[in-house]
Amino acid sequence: MHRHSTTWPLTILATSTLLAAGVCLAGPIEPADTLAQFELDRGLEIELVACEPAVVDPVAIRFDEDGRMWVVEMRDYPHGPPDGQAPRSKIRVLTDDDGDGTFETSRVFADELLFPTGLQPWKGGVIVTLAGEVAYMKDTDGDGRADVHETWYRGFAEENPQLRANHPRFAYDNRVYVANGLRGGTVVDPRRKAAKPVPISGRDFAFDPRTGDCQAVSGNGQFGLTFDAWGNRFVCSNRRPVDHVVLANHYLARNPFLASANVLSPVAAGGAESHVYPLTSAWTTSNLHAGQFTAACGVTIYNDVVLGRDYAGNAFVCEPTGSLVHREVLTADGVSFTSESPYEGREFLASRDDWFRPVNLTVGPDGALYVVDMYRAVIEHPQFMPSELQQRPDLRLGDDRGRIYRVVPTDGPSNRSPPRMSGASSEELVEALGSPSGWWRETAARLLYERQDHGAVPRLEQALTQGGPLQRAAALWALSGMDALSAELVRKALADDNARVREQAVVLAEPLLGEDAEIKARFLKMADAAAPRIRYRVALALGGLAGDEVVAPLTRIALTSPDDEWMRRGVLTSLPVHTAPILREVLRSPQVQQAECDAPEQVLVEELAAIVGSRGEAREVGPLLDLLTKGSEASSAAYHTALVGLADGIARRGGSLLSMVADFPDGDRIRTQLESTFARATTTALDENAEARTRGDAFALLRHDRGENVVNACLRILEASPSHGARVAAADVLARQSDERIAPSLLRLYPEQMPTVQRAILDALIADADSAGQLLLAIQQGKIRPAELDAARQQRLRQHRDATLRELAAKVLAAGVSADRQVVLKEYRAALEMKADRAAGKQLFKQHCATCHRIDDVGVNVAPDISDSRAKTPEQLLTDILHPNKAIDNNYVSYTVATIDGNVHTGIIAAETDSAITLRQPEDKTVALLRADIESIRSGGVSLMPEGFEKHLSKQQMADLLGFIKNWRYPAGGIPATIAPGDEKSGS
Secondary structure, eight states, X not given: OEEEOOOSSOOOOOOOEEEETXXXXXXXXXXXXXXXXXXXXXXXXXXXXXXXXXXXSEEEEEEOTTOOEEEEEOTTTTTOSXXXXXXXXXXXXXXXXXSSSOOOEEEEEEEEESSEEEEEEETTEEEEEETTEEEEEEOOSSSSSOOEEEEEEEEEOOSOTTSSOEEEEEOTTSOEEEEOOSSOEEEEOTTOTTSOOEEOTTSEEEEOTTTOOEEEESOXXXXXXXXXXXXXXXXXXXXXXXXXXXXXXXXXXXXXXOOOOOOEEEOSOOGGGOOOOOSSOOOOSSGGGTTSOSSOEEEEEOXXXXXXXXXXXXXXXXXXGGTEEEEEEEEEETTEEEEEOSOSSOOSEEESOTTOOEEEEEEOTTSOEEEEEOOOSOOSOGGGSOGGGTTOTTTTTTTTOOEXXXXXXXXXXXXXXXXXXXXXXXXXXXXXXXXXXXXXHHHHHHHHHHHOOGGGHHHHHHHHHHSOHHHHHHHHHHHHHTTOOOHHHHHHHTTOSSHHHHHHHHHHHGGGTTTOHHHHHHHHHHTTOSSHHHHHHHHHHHTTOOSGGGHHHHHXXXXXXXXXXXXXXXXXXXXXXXXXXXXXXXHHOHHHHTXXXXXXXXXXXXXXXXXXXXXXXXXXXXXXXXXHTSSGGGGSHHHHHHHHHHHHHHHHTTOOHHHHHTTSTTHHHHHHHHHHHHHHHHHHHHOTTSOHHHHHHHHHHHTTOOSHHHHHHHHHHHHHOSOHHHHHHHHHHHTTOOOTTHHHHHHHHGGGSOHHHHHHHHHHHHHSHHHHHHHHHHHHTTSSOGGGSOHHHHHHHHTOSSHHHHHHHHHHHHTTSOHHHHHHHHHHGGGGGSOOOHHHXXXXXXXXXXXXXXXXXXXXXXXXXXXXXXXXXXXXXXXXXXXXXSSOOGGGEEEEEEETTSOEEEEEEEEEOSSEEEEEEGGGEEEEEEGGGEEEEEEEEEESSOSOGGGGOOHHHHHHHHHHHHHTTSOTTSSOSSOOTTSTTOOO
């Protein structure tokens, strides 16, 4: 067995090279030698436990009850088998026959599989995710090869090998969970013809392996799904390394008026907020993603203690692009978690070998962390590459290799005899439920569920009082899986001295709430539990009961943690009939009445009120409106927030506050109160001395007013207010009004506004059919350039529900390219066929472009960042250069500002406040101007980049410039056949 131990930092080691298509490419490094390339934590070492030819292209591994390693080999990656040929992927079974830790025996269990992605041991065989289905495979004749292949479910999307159902995992609740793969599908069970299809778009999938019952579940994992020791589920996606699945789909389904699509809590920093520290060149398709998560996969919670107590419960995530494994230390945070890396500027495990491609992780029976290394030169699927790289010949380089490593403590045991749990008695399995090793607990739970041995029930009941917390919790679920969990046992578990055990008891007790008065009484009291997760689970459970007695405890839960969005959401999922009573109780609370405008209590009030408004029940809305609009209380922050939420909810369903009031028995009185409230809001909106938050609240309410006064006030604000935030809010209010004065006024005011205000004006014009027609007419007349409308706004006009407007929009917006620009574009297309000199193109970029744009280390970013050119074709780049006004981001529109001292300044708006603006000019110059000194400010709707660039470049020079902009990241030899590590921006 090969092993390596090192600590950070490590001297850079030389790597072997090979020549491919004339380009130097790092590696591959032989298995025994690659260990020296790793850096990992002090006190740990990494061992090679399997490699080619025993494993090739591994993407997932699992250990069965006897310690055999099952390996999924995705040999078809990335394109699948050639036409007419059988699939090449396999499942292998590896065994460590002598207990030395090396898996020296490898046998093919199943072959000719298409894109398998994961497996889960079950009843002597394996549940496998592959090619759009979940299958069950088993060897029944003892020859080591699968002779049973049953399709259990099919209909999972098959659009891309990286985006398919994966990671089947047996869970605490005796179901197998499957990560969606991001592309969804509609799943059917061919074994049960009467079963309804299950759409899983945006959700994961779960099923009972004994009964076949299945459903879509919350979550939307890409390639990775894992559970912690208490059954919390986590998933990941390329840019999001660790997400906690917090809110179950079936709770959301009971309240159709709750607008809450998000069920995932981002635990670890993702996207641009994330940081990874590769030791390799780590070439990313987007240069803007360098040093960040770009291919996070295989998230795994380490449910063991062998590596050390500090690692227990940590999340580990693969980043194959960076050839590293990242670690996050999780901390409970209310209902969910937060996390952070324990390192500064380094990773848990990283390699200097560019071919090291960790794609998955698992924890073995020995408590070691196993790392699955696909070991490829190129790991990214061609579908996500720039077009010029999609046919590169090295896409399958390394398809005859693969490695599996194990991270262990340096002082770990040398004898690693495999477990033999298949022969364990049920009593021994119950004992294993209390193991400090997550693998032993999980495997014992699965075997107990498989066997359904009711002889284990007495020992499981005994474990509920004599075992440790983990064993007690697992015993509860094991008894549930045997239909042997009595109400009496549940009642006792609800009084357990460990909060995590009580949490499991709450989940298991929920189905009994409607029939067991004692359990129901305990739930009502547990609303005041100290543990946030218990209160959350109690809220979810109580919310499904119809009785009024749940209103008070749900209100207490909501007010105990108003700053926890998940706790609020748990209460908001309650049956809709409870929402109005809860809102009334919340509004009576001194805690809410004294809350500041920006307090979390106000968010709770607004969310509750929006649900009441969406329901649109007059018997609920009428009394609330009466309460919210009369007396001195009507001016309180909470009452104002509730009124806005109520109106927003009504509008969400296509209604309006004022029209609904007309149908109330005492509608005239309430309308008078409401009009007084609107009048006060109008006065506040006009008050330039009012606090920004107070003024913003007034605008939020005025969105629901109708009439001449609100239109007059908003037009006045747009014309004269020094606050650009107020101008934006005023335009938003006008977008909801019907008044013939609005469109002409907005078009007149448009040229002199800042970019943010101009965008708000455009939205207001597009919102109304008549106004949209006048906007298109203004574009047709040349008063507004088509390029001033971004792609999204143009699309809204092109897809307008009014057919006449759609036709006009298609005509007007299509005329965005002037005749002279069309001629120039046609003439310069010849540059696209010319051979480019990138070095010359770089010099041209320095000379003509670097005053406003930056690529690599050349220039400044005054104008939009153009360095990430992977998705741009040369044709698009040519158009952007020769017709810069065809499509302009409003943030980069040129403004001309005249000051009272007679000076004129031109530039883009880099910053703006109520008292000053800052212009950014070529060469990264800035000029700050007080608004009091500005005589006029106008925009012609054109780019800072002038037309006529072709006057400075010949066609050959244009070809050279395009070659540099498009291909600057590639080695000097041009678009590579393979990526050269010698270039600092290279990699795979």
